[in-house]
Amino acid sequence: AMFGWLGYRSFWTLDIEYRSTYYMARFPFPHSYIGIQPAATGSKLHHTDQAVGINHIALWARSRTEVDRFHDEFLRPRSVPVIYSPREYPEYTPGYYAVFFDDPINGIQWELARLPTVPSPVALWRSWRVMRSIAKEHPHWRHSVAREAMRVLPGRDDSASM
Known part of the structure; x- marks a missing residue:
């Protein structure tokens, strides 16, 4: 919902190997994409842990x-x-x-x-x-x-x- 509110468009990888959701600004000429794939474990990231990753x-x-x-x-x-x-x-x-x-x-x-x-x-x-x-x-x-x-x-x- 956040990306829609901000005016982004979205597409999926159509379950080719796995399913990820991508969001892009300025469709049809996007300058960048953001891809999000659910974790296999379903566990949340904890920003305060400062672990390797995002x-x-x-x-x-x-x-x-x-x-x-x-x-x-x-x-x-x-x-x-x-x-x-x-x-x-x-x-x-x-x-x-x-x-x-x-x-x-x-x-x-x-x-x-x-x-x-x-x-x-x-x-x-x-x-x-x-x-x-x-x-x-x-x-x-x-x-x-x-x-x-x-x-x-x-x-x-x-x-x-x-």
């Missing part, structure tokens, strides 16, 4: 209003466990606005987030203040908070050395 899945919202409406019109009426109510997260990036919730069936933590194309001056200021505070907590870091957070992944040119 930490959480973030979906893109068209606006802050969509995040708020999703919380008020979808999550609350269905008593979906909301981990963090809609609010701004300046520690992520300027203007980041999201709601976090747990899937009551499988325990996956989800996030519906809005990231503005151009953040407001106020959002930039809030983010700068939070980043400055984080940097003070970690005087041993050699670089900015944003640079410390980034990981270097192997690229195409690195594949020969693997």
